[in-house]
Amino acid sequence: MNRNMVDLWVGFFVALGLAAVVFLSLKVANQSSFRSAPSYDVHAYFTNIGGLKIHSPVKSAGVVIGRVTDIQLDTNNYQAKVSMALDNRYRFSVDSSASIITSGLLGEQYIGIEVGADDTLLADGDNIEFTSSALLLEKLIGAFGLNQVSGDKEPVDE
Amino acid sequence: MKSIADYLTLLGHQVTERLVLLGAVFHFLFSIFFMSGTCLRRPWLVVREIYFVGVFSLLIITVAGLFVGLVLGLQMYDTLERFGSGDGVGMVVALALVRELGPVLSALLFSSRAGSAITAEIGLMKATEQLTALEMMAIQPLARVIAPRFWAGVISLPLLNVIFCAVGIFGGYLVTVKLLGVDAGTFWSQMQNAVDFRQDILNGIIKSVIFALAVSLIAVFEGYSSVPTAEGVSRATTRTVVLSALVVLALDFVLTAFMFRGF
């Protein structure tokens, strides 16, 4: 058995494997996720988050500016407390509003942020005061289609 | 007539036997770790085995990966198109391959291509007294024969996995973009939007490393503990393939539960 031949083939094999890893990380995966850009955390309370999940994107004007990092039920007010990490490059005024939006009729849900007019900017750990919750299809149908909004159901938010 | 006590004894015996076997497997694993110094001092021993288990598996892995990618592309496009989301096919193909099909299928193919060969080789070395001969030459078979094959498997399978995934995604690209006319830009951008490096690709590779440890351990253990006869070696070889498949699939469920559901 020729040792050089074996070395050559094993070298080729390992190079091929490394090339595959490079392909997977550059061409297949999204770039943003593995350079962990410096970020700051903000929180927002929603009465209903619908299908929002950890790692869901946070967008402003359609551009991804951060990710949802944590979702918890706050038992003080029984609202969902959503934490998100926003890219340090993007700063928003304290009166910005966050809403849960569905891309397409059945698509994934994300948090959309609309910028406000205040001069003070959101800092790490701040709360976004103005929020609008997820639009639930069932409730929409209940409200408009069948015209029988019963008292115990809470109305669709905004 | 067997009494209930007899059945209980039988059950107890079976359980004890399994536990003893499990203990033997882990003791064996630690012995391999302990005896791996030789592999570090003489990497050529491992390189040579990588040639036999890794390079020789390249062909089957690339061909299988390509076909899996092609079929996934066809089937997923067909299904997604019913909901008008045929554009998302790239994402589905990539996620399925990177998270599940890549690690699992490459492990299954590897166990039948290379694992069985390792078992048969070690079993035959045992049957022809080559392992005893090594011991009588004052050389540890565990260090000289078993550990290099084990580490070669552990190194090769993750590499084969990423090659499998890359080729499979390329296959999906071929069939959906070139054949079915999905826009190339949409194909890649949908994929990039959904696939996360840490969450999906890194977890897939971690899965593959764990499968590699399991499959390689089963292969060398079955060979080393095989009954040194023609029948014994053939049984051991079969057991390697069957046991590897079961262990890989069971481990896959557990790992998936931990990684992607966040238990």
Added chain:
Amino acid sequence: MNDKSTFVELDQVSFGYGSRTILRNISLRIPRGKLVAIMGGSGCGKTTILRLIGGQIKPTSGRVMVDNQSVAALNTHQLFLLRRKMGMLFQMGALFTDQTVFENVAFQMREHTDLPEALIRNLVLMKLQAVGLRGAHHLMPSELSGGMARRVALARSIALDPELILYDEPFAGLDPISLGVIGQLVRRFNDALGATSIIVTHDITESLNIVDYLYMIAEGVVIAEGTPADIYQSTHPYLKQFVNGHADGPVPFHYPAPDYAHDLLGDGL
């Protein structure tokens, strides 16, 4: 027991697997530099003796001494040091099937020494020349005949000039010519290397030609011992059966069984 002239000694050794006893209080003494045969029928425990000497198994009672060390009391490291003084020829040769004849013989030199490649090459060719197979150094073990494979294995077992050479059935399955060749080589290596050799075999004719001393074992005990001349003159019934190859005698033809007529006429087993 610190006897300079004794290299291997078994002192009241017993061995068994579970309830099956293979050796019963057996005692052997093998002097340094001698070629000694341990003989007996199939399954009498001869190979077990070799494995006890090589430290592959431990006696259930008694002591196995090699070079004034109790084999069973050694730890792995010490045992491996002792084994470097030993060479062993296996029944089936046990050549490494993935390596050439040359690499097989060079194996221990590469593993245990830091000799330069040129020197290893010369040593290997010398060993192969001694067994007459220098021209076959590039062949794979699968390309060798049974007799040639045995000779390569022989060259490999003396690769590091051992002080003790153990032969497990060196004559089994060989044609008369190869058998004679191996016999001559065994004798020559013993004398040329100044080694002590132990042959385990059931081939009495060939052994009587070459050995210095014989032990005859049956059912786990030594039943006769002596020089070849002693054995020829012995009137021991077992020895006579063994030397002449009678089917029945002290060693019964039949495995112990219930009465034949009873078995055939009775109502089943």
